Amino acid sequence: MINLFSFIPEILILSLILISLLIGLFYKSSKNILTGINSIGFLFIAYLFISFGDSFEGTESLLKDFNVIILSKIIIALFTSIYLLLINKSLVNESIYRYEFLLFILFATLGSFVLISSDNFLTAFIGIELQSLSLYLMAAFNTKNSQSNEAGIKYFSLGALSSGFLLFGISMVYFDNASIQFSEIKNVTYFTEIGLTLIVIALFFKVSAAPFHIWTPDVYEGSPTISVLFFATLPKFASLIFLFRFFIEMDISSYSSLLFIFKFVCVLSLLIGAYGAMTQTVIKRLLAFSSINHIGFILLSILSFQFLSQGIFFFYLIIYLVTSFGVFSILLTLRSNLGEIKLISDLSGLKTHNKSKAIALLVLFFSLAGIPPFAGFFAKFFILTASMNEGLIYLSLIAVLSSVIAAFYYLRIIKTMFFNEGEDTLQENSMFYHNITYILSASFVTFFAFYPDPIIFIINNYFS
Amino acid sequence: MDFNFPIITLLILTPIIGALTLSLTNSNHIKDKTILIAGLWITIGEFFLSLLLPLFYDVEKNGYQFIEFHSWFEQLDINYYVGVDGIAIPLILLTTFLIPICLLCSWKSIKKRVKEYVIYFLLLESLVIGVFVSIDLLVFYVFFEAVLIPMFLIIGIWGGENRVYASFKFFLYTLAGSVLMLLAIIYIVLASQTANIDIIKNINFDENIEIILFLCFFASFAVKVPMFPFHTWLPDAHVQAPTSGSVILAGVLLKLGAYGFLRLSIPFFDFASIYFQPLIFTLSCIAIIYTSIVALRQEDMKKMIAYSSVAHMGFVTIGLFTLTNDGINGAYFQMISHGLVSAALFLIVGVIYDRQHTRLIKDYSGLSIVMPKYSFFFMIFMLASVGLPGTSGFIGEFLVIISTISINIYLTIFTAIGVVLGAAYMLLLFKNVNFGELKEKLSEIKDLEFIEIIYFSLLGFFVILLGVYPKILFNLIDKSVGLIII
Numbered sequence: 001m002i003n004l005f006s007f008i009p010e011i012l013i014l015s016l017i018l019i020s021l022l023i024g025l026f027y028k029s030s031k032n033i034l035t036g037i038n039s040i041g042f043l044f045i046a047y048l049f050i051s052f053g054d055s056f057e058g059t060e061s062l063l064k065d066f067n068v069i070i071l072s073k074i075i076i077a078l079f080t081s082i083y084l085l086l087i088n089k090s091l092v093n094e095s096i097y098r099y100e101f102l103l104f105i106l107f108a109t110l111g112s113f114v115l116i117s118s119d120n121f122l123t124a125f126i127g128i129e130l131q132s133l134s135l136y137l138m139a140a141f142n143t144k145n146s147q148s149n150e151a152g153i154k155y156f157s158l159g160a161l162s163s164g165f166l167l168f169g170i171s172m173v174y175f176d177n178a179s180i181q182f183s184e185i186k187n188v189t190y191f192t193e194i195g196l197t198l199i200v201i202a203l204f205f206k207v208s209a210a211p212f213h214i215w216t217p218d219v220y221e222g223s224p225t226i227s228v229l230f231f232a233t234l235p236k237f238a239s240l241i242f243l244f245r246f247f248i249e250m251d252i253s254s255y256s257s258l259l260f261i262f263k264f265v266c267v268l269s270l271l272i273g274a275y276g277a278m279t280q281t282v283i284k285r286l287l288a289f290s291s292i293n294h295i296g297f298i299l300l301s302i303l304s305f306q307f308l309s310q311g312i313f314f315f316y317l318i319i320y321l322v323t324s325f326g327v328f329s330i331l332l333t334l335r336s337n338l339g340e341i342k343l344i345s346d347l348s349g350l351k352t353h354n355k356s357k358a359i360a361l362l363v364l365f366f367s368l369a370g371i372p373p374f375a376g377f378f379a380k381f382f383i384l385t386a387s388m389n390e391g392l393i394y395l396s397l398i399a400v401l402s403s404v405i406a407a408f409y410y411l412r413i414i415k416t417m418f419f420n421e422g423e424d425t426l427q428e429n430s431m432f433y434h435n436i437t438y439i440l441s442a443s444f445v446t447f448f449a450f451y452p453d454p455i456i457f458i459i460n461n462y463f464s
Numbered sequence: 465m466d467f468n469f470p471i472i473t474l475l476i477l478t479p480i481i482g483a484l485t486l487s488l489t490n491s492n493h494i495k496d497k498t499i500l501i502a503g504l505w506i507t508i509g510e511f512f513l514s515l516l517l518p519l520f521y522d523v524e525k526n527g528y529q530f531i532e533f534h535s536w537f538e539q540l541d542i543n544y545y546v547g548v549d550g551i552a553i554p555l556i557l558l559t560t561f562l563i564p565i566c567l568l569c570s571w572k573s574i575k576k577r578v579k580e581y582v583i584y585f586l587l588l589e590s591l592v593i594g595v596f597v598s599i600d601l602l603v604f605y606v607f608f609e610a611v612l613i614p615m616f617l618i619i620g621i622w623g624g625e626n627r628v629y630a631s632f633k634f635f636l637y638t639l640a641g642s643v644l645m646l647l648a649i650i651y652i653v654l655a656s657q658t659a660n661i662d663i664i665k666n667i668n669f670d671e672n673i674e675i676i677l678f679l680c681f682f683a684s685f686a687v688k689v690p691m692f693p694f695h696t697w698l699p700d701a702h703v704q705a706p707t708s709g710s711v712i713l714a715g716v717l718l719k720l721g722a723y724g725f726l727r728l729s730i731p732f733f734d735f736a737s738i739y740f741q742p743l744i745f746t747l748s749c750i751a752i753i754y755t756s757i758v759a760l761r762q763e764d765m766k767k768m769i770a771y772s773s774v775a776h777m778g779f780v781t782i783g784l785f786t787l788t789n790d791g792i793n794g795a796y797f798q799m800i801s802h803g804l805v806s807a808a809l810f811l812i813v814g815v816i817y818d819r820q821h822t823r824l825i826k827d828y829s830g831l832s833i834v835m836p837k838y839s840f841f842f843m844i845f846m847l848a849s850v851g852l853p854g855t856s857g858f859i860g861e862f863l864v865i866i867s868t869i870s871i872n873i874y875l876t877i878f879t880a881i882g883v884v885l886g887a888a889y890m891l892l893l894f895k896n897v898n899f900g901e902l903k904e905k906l907s908e909i910k911d912l913e914f915i916e917i918i919y920f921s922l923l924g925f926f927v928i929l930l931g932v933y934p935k936i937l938f939n940l941i942d943k944s945v946g947l948i949i950i
Contacts, residue, residue: 351580366613371609371610371612371613371639372605372606372607372609372610373606373607373610377606377609381602381646381650384646384647384650385540385650385653385654388647388650388651388654389654393647396647396650397647400643400644400646400647401640401643403643404636404639404640404643407635407636407639408632408636411616411632411635411636415620415628415631415632418617418620418621419620419621419627419628419631449606452536452537456537456538
């Protein structure tokens with residue numbers, strides 16, 4: 001017997017999708033109404049989780065809710081509602097607005113919700129596919145631009161390959177255990193081990209951990225920036241939460257081979273993320289590699305999950321989400337003569353051009369680089385604390401050294417903005433929601449250290 | 465004396481609030497001079513505020529005073545825990561004294577983006593003060609690292625031709641050292657379940673672990689001091705930085721490393737400090753002799769003084785690691801003295817650079833004919849740098865050399881040779897610039913202006929005061945230094 005009550009948020013999203021579809025079909029000039037409705041809808045979903053989160057717990061059926069899931073759904077709902085406010089103007093600026101974009105986001109978010117709370121491999125697969133299919137379409141959304149199409153095709157073909165891995169892994173696990181329920185996977189034979197390895201590899205692909213990262217720079221470069229903001233944040237967040245749950249519930253640390261793969265991927269992500277970005281001149285490619293480096297840190301926190309780690313893991317993710325939103329919303333407001341801002345050198349002289357944006361980017365990049373007193377430093381500090389506590393000293397050493405290398409390319413961007421004199425190629429659009437977003441995120445990152453209590457409180461509250 | 469006023473937080477926050485206020489002003493309507501004046505008043509106010517510290521500090525008491533405590537991250541017992549003791553106060557005063565001078569010396573030389581410039585100096589001031597007052601490891605690290613940001617921007621925006629290279633080298637070198645210290649700090653915090661420096665001091669680590677931890681801290685502080693093989697960022701940074709940047713870099717930022725050794729490495733790692741004594745003595749001796757010889761051959765004045773900084777800081781590290789009362793007192797004195805003297809020497813170079821836009825020694829000669837006041841101040845600071853008795857430079861070096869005798873006589877010989885070499889290059893520099901025939905290009909050069917005379921006389925006054933009456937400093941630090949050696 002399925003308890004429909006626990007599906008309410010998902011049903012709400014589904015109804016939002018249907019409503020948006022109808023409105024979009026029949027009222028052509030409806031973009032603000034659409035974003036308004038959906039944004040409020042997601043705020044309402046977040047509110048539902050905050051006030052009634054506990055009552056979604058305890059269902060024995062396909063979905064399973066507990067604190068990690070509730071908190072991550074709250075975060076996803078809140079950030080989606082912010083993201084929805086950003087899309088209209090960004091798409092209109094590129095003159096590629098169509099209301100379908102919004103539907104893709106809704107479908108992807110629905111997929112994320114399903115993925116996060118899935119308790120067996122089949123729902124997880126459905127969640128991942130729902131999410132990924134929307135992402136492929138979003139990558140190729142600028143249909144007039146060949147690079148965007150290329151990005152979509154690349155993303156799709158590699159994504160399909162990884163889905164193949166995932167399905168194959170699931171079938172191997174099923175073959176051995178005669179179950180797809182997470183809790184019933186007990187046999188430790190080669191089949192289960194290989195199956196789990198394949199599943200983990202597919203997940204690594206989704207979160208773009210090295211060496212499964214090859215698609216990331218190309219897709220980031222080709223896709224419209226507004227889609228990249230989405231790729232870089234929410235679906236990745238959902239996949240990471242799932243990976244985290246998978247790691248704990250499957251008790252991955254008891255399989256030595258899988259543990260080795262995790263560590264290997266972690267080190268490789270840290271190093272490739274750091275070295276890959278050194279020579280990049282395209283800003284989105286650089287951000288792609290920077291995200292790979294951050295994935296390395298997140299994997300490190302998953303590996304050292306025992307010590308306060310759920311909290312630390314979330315802490316890092318929240319700060320990463322906030323920072324990415326800030327960075328991308330600034331990039332979205334800037335344009336060069338040729339369209340979207342592309343090269344790092346396009347940013348030159350941003351300081352003389354627009355002070356507040358330059359300072360916000362400075363703060364955000366220093367935070368990404370993990371320089372105190374910005375929030376990114378504390379995120380990294382806690383991850384390193386957890387991993388040192390776990391005895392992963394060499395991994396921690398590699399992590400901090402990679403962040404020194406990473407600091408180099410963040411400094412390059414800052415150098416371009418601050419040290420170079422401006423050329424007049426930079427144009428700006430005044431976009432209300434983008435400005436609000438970056439100001440909020442930059443001030444969060446700056447003032448976090450002065451008053452960390454709220455975040456610490458939230459995390460403690462959900463993980464005590 | 466009971467003193468419940470949160471003076472330390474006020475010291476940290478005043479420049480930050482000043483910077484925020486300045487950043488909110490609209491620079492189109494306000495003249496650059498007005499902003500400089502506002503910044504100057506803030507920093508002068510800060511200086512007088514910091515004067516409260518020595519006035520109300522009770523030299524008889526042990527331990528920290530003016531303590532403030534707020535919990536920060538409770539799970540790991542990391543707290544905003546600040547206070548000062550005898551070895552923090554003089555460095556805070558040095559900082560608050562030098563920052564207004566930095567703003568004064570840029571009165572004419574900084575023409576672009578003045579508002580930003582003032583803001584970065586204000587931020588730098590509060591971050592540096594934060595380093596000196598923290599009694600919590602993480603608070604210390606946060607301030608220690610954050611200092612990089614404003615300094616990076618100061619070198620990068622207002623520096624010379626090669627400024628990007630210099631600022632990157634400065635930032636990455638220091639960061640690479642510091643992250644190792646971060647790992648060591650995390651290890652210590654996890655092992656001792658607290659980040660309180662006062663408690664960690666009493667915890668004994670296993671000897672092998674202590675050695676590794678010491679090396680991690682060493683990586684960070686040795687880059688900052690800088691010690692011999694890690695010093696290469698310093699000449700670049702100094703040559704490319706604007707005058708005020710060099711002043712604050714030599715005057716205060718180098719002291720952060722030495723302060724770190726004194727505050728953290730030596731009290732935490734009793735065994736490792738003795739174990740690594742020979743290494744540090746060797747590196748410091750090499751630094752003193754080698755960089756002095758390198759300085760002899762420099763053609764660029766700023767580079768010469770930068771190398772002399774490395775040599776003088778070599779005395780500091782030797783003194784600190786003698787682990788004797790005399791040695792540490794001497795090293796500390798040398799820190800303060802070097803902070804004043806090298807700052808003054810960079811200002812001296814800055815004065816003629818502003819007028820002639822060249823720093824090459826061969827472009828100058830006979831300045832004493834047209835710039836008598838300038839030559840007078842140059843002489844004072846040159847002699848202080850050489851270590852003439854009666855100036856502050858003498859006492860520090862003298863105490864350090866004395867304290868080495870009981871440890872190793874060769875050490876004494878090498879440091880003494882270092883003093884002689886120091887005299888050689890400084891006297892050569894002074895001779896070439898001030899004496900000889902006046903070059904034609906220089907005949908129009910103007911002597912010191914009013915503002916310049918003010919700050920040079922202030923610096924000169926303190927250099928001579930400390931040289932004649934060193935007791936004012938020793939009174940303040942004696943007790944705290946005594947606590948470190950035990």
